Amino acid sequence: MKTARILFILAALAPLCLVGADAKATTPRPAQKAGAQEQQEPARKFKIYCVEDTVRVESLTEEELRKECEGPICDLARTEFVSLSTARKAAKRFGGVGAPCRCVSKTPQ
Numbered sequence: 001m002k003t004a005r006i007l008f009i010l011a012a013l014a015p016l017c018l019v020g021a022d023a024k025a026t027t028p029r030p031a032q033k034a035g036a037q038e039q040q041e042p043a044r045k046f047k048i049y050c051v052e053d054t055v056r057v058e059s060l061t062e063e064e065l066r067k068e069c070e071g072p073i074c075d076l077a078r079t080e081f082v083s084l085s086t087a088r089k090a091a092k093r094f095g096g097v098g099a100p101c102r103c104v105s106k107t108p109q
Contacts, residue, residue, distance in 0.1 A: 045080040046087035048094065049073055050101035055094050057087045074103035 044059045051058075052071035065073050076094050081087035091097050 043082065045082060046084055047075060047080055048077040048087060048091045050076050050094075050103050053100055053102060055091055055097055055099045055101050057084065057091055057097055072103040076101065 046057050046059050047062075049056050049058055049062070049065060051065060051069055051073050055076065058065060060068075062073060062075060077090055079090075081090060088097055094101060
């Protein structure tokens with residue numbers, strides 16, 4: 001008789017325990033402010049460069065590329081792209097990524 005009573009009480013309490021567990025698991029967290037995420041991770045922009053006689057799409061600035069590469073570097077498209085795929089599509093106007101290119105100096109040497 002005691003065993004039956006204990007089982008009855010446990011059976012009655014089991015759904016309550018599960019409801020409490022679900023409530024804790026689905027408790028919404030406070031939303032981050034839109035500006036907080038932007039401050040932590042700036043959006044990357046992509047540009048099309050001719051680097052060492054090869055068309056490249058980079059998220060680096062021209063100055064950063066000059067630190068990495070010794071050869072001539074020039075900005076081919078003179079515009080920024082918000083996605084890598086869009087920049088690669090635009091690079092097809094110059095033969096595509098990896099195609100040969102030349103930087104033409106505007107000042108006589």
